[in-house]
């Protein structure tokens with residue numbers, strides 16, 4: 001009991017909050033890497049490839065629901081703490097400086113990406129609602145795989161991305177994910193104290209590369225799908 | 231050299247402040263503070279209120295010369311406190327904006343002077359060694375690994391000026407607090423109390439109304455002692471170790 005309440009106090013402390021954003025952030029990054037690898041199967045000329053993959057996930061049954069609910073919890077916790085950190089920041093300095101300057105030799109790890117975490121994050125939250133409504137609970141048609149009924153998610157995706165506006169929306173959001181991860185991946189490792197002195201430059205650089213790769217990976221999908229259909 | 235200054239003037243803690251424009255004739259050999267001294271002499275001769283600013287050692291070791299110069303705490307030179315900045319880094323005709331540290335944890339007292347006693351309270355919460363270590367032992371009587379003692383010394387160079395808070399977009403006091411925690415935890419004398427220390431100091435930092443660290447790293451760039459944010463990662467590890475054990 002004693003140690004349990006101590007852990008709760010610790011996790012709600014300033015250091016604990018950053019551990020939680022960091023851990024949830026890393027979990028989400030691992031998730032989207034898997035999500036991207038799965039989605040790349042959409043590019044296969046055989047629609048069954050992706051539908052069979054989706055079906056193999058649905059076949060998890062109850063386990064899939066548990067994973068989905070856990071994932072939703074992780075996202076909400078991450079967003080909640082991110083917003084809490086932002087609210088505290090607003091209080092910690094009521095009025096800003098009249099001029100903002102740059103130190104000779106740069107601004108540290110500060111960047112447009114780091115300054116806009118809350119805004120890119122909120123767009124992501126809204127995006128996730130749209131995205132889940134559209135594909136998780138969307139109007140997928142029935143199909144048959146290995147003589148068993150399955151959902152034709154491939155067709156749903158193709159249809160969605162035959163609309164240029166959806167393509168633009170997704171590409172735009174994926175650029176913002178890139179920004180969120182550019183600072184996020186570096187920041188999570190620093191938050192988790194995983195930094196050895198003098199590693200920070202390398203990790204900050206690696207975050208840029210991973211963020212870029214993930215954003216590019218996700219945004220080429222709708223573009224390729226659109227182009228193939230015109 | 232002729233300079234145009236815009237300085238934050240605020241009569242008291244609860245008064246409205248504003249930037250006021252002044253002209254001053256400085257020479258390139260002056261330090262930044264001497265340039266303000268010249269301005270203040272002018273103001274006193276004219277019967278006006280001189281600009282209040284904190285200063286003491288004027289050699290970069292006390293951490294009191296706090297001012298944000300053209301948006302950068304301690305001005306444009308890396309690893310340099312405002313008192314060690316010289317006017318040769320400016321050109322004739324330049325306009326220089328000077329503002330105080332801005333943070334809820336550092337309320338303004340007057341003009342450029344802020345109340346930094348929040349830092350004292352963070353130190354009082356645990357930034358010391360209370361175990362009796364006797365009179366000063368012979369040098370090298372307690373063996374300390376070279377790398378450890380060097381790292382501890384790097385963190386110990388913190389002069390508590392508060393530039394880290396002033397530069398941080400979140401007004402977080404993490405670099406200051408972390409430097410003190412890391413410095414003491416790395417040395418045998420500080421080892422005995424390391425667990426209570428980190429928990430209490432982190433707790434106090436929060437109570438003082440400083441924001442969270444979002445890993446922007448703005449602090450390490452303006453730190454006059456160039457203390458790296460590795461200190462903050464150290465503090466986080468130290469904190470979790472203390473809580474989980």
Ligand code: HEM
Pocket residue numbers: 018019021022023024025026028029032075078079080082083085086117118120121122124125126128180181183184185187188189191192443444445
């Ligand atoms: C759902 C909406 C989201 C919101 C509102 C949000 C918000 C934020 C905010 C405000 C931060 C900065 C925290 C700070 O100031 O220290 C942050 C950090 C981070 N976010 Fe998000 N985010 C969201 C979604 C995501 C997603 C989907 C991912 C992964 C794909 C992600 C990955 C990260 C990572 C890795 C960090 C760094 C954690 C740290 O600094 O410790 N976020 N997020």
Ligand code: FES
Pocket residue numbers: 284285286287288289290291292293294295311312313314
């Ligand atoms: S006056 Fe002491 S550090 Fe500048």
